[in-house]
Amino acid sequence: MFWAEIRKAYPEQWLVVEALRAHTTPEQKRQLEQLAVIETCPDGSAAMRKYRDLHQLYPTREFYFVHTHREALDIRVRKWLGVRPGYGVIAEGEACHPYRHSHQFA
Secondary structure: OOHHHHHHHOOOOEEEEEEEEEEEOOOOEEEEEEEEEEEEEOOHHHHHHHHHHHHHHOOOOOEEEEEOOOOOOOEEEEEEOOOOOEEEEEEOOOOEEEEOOOOOOO
């Protein structure tokens, strides 16, 4: 599904979604082209817990927890420096928190 379709089908809800097809733009933004709704959640805390459980079970899959009030998903990729350098995905705003294989959220 596309994000617009998900927003229409699940208005004003917290969801755990999986990116089935995505890429990173030259501007270091994550473009989610195809998504699957994994679960609806009663609130953001429940969505984060479900997301964390799924990430532990399937660390290489690209899950996000989001709220459908957002018109667009603004997800940025940043290079992490420090003890364990790698790449992180940061969602702008409070309603989208990604975390995957070598990614961390802020």
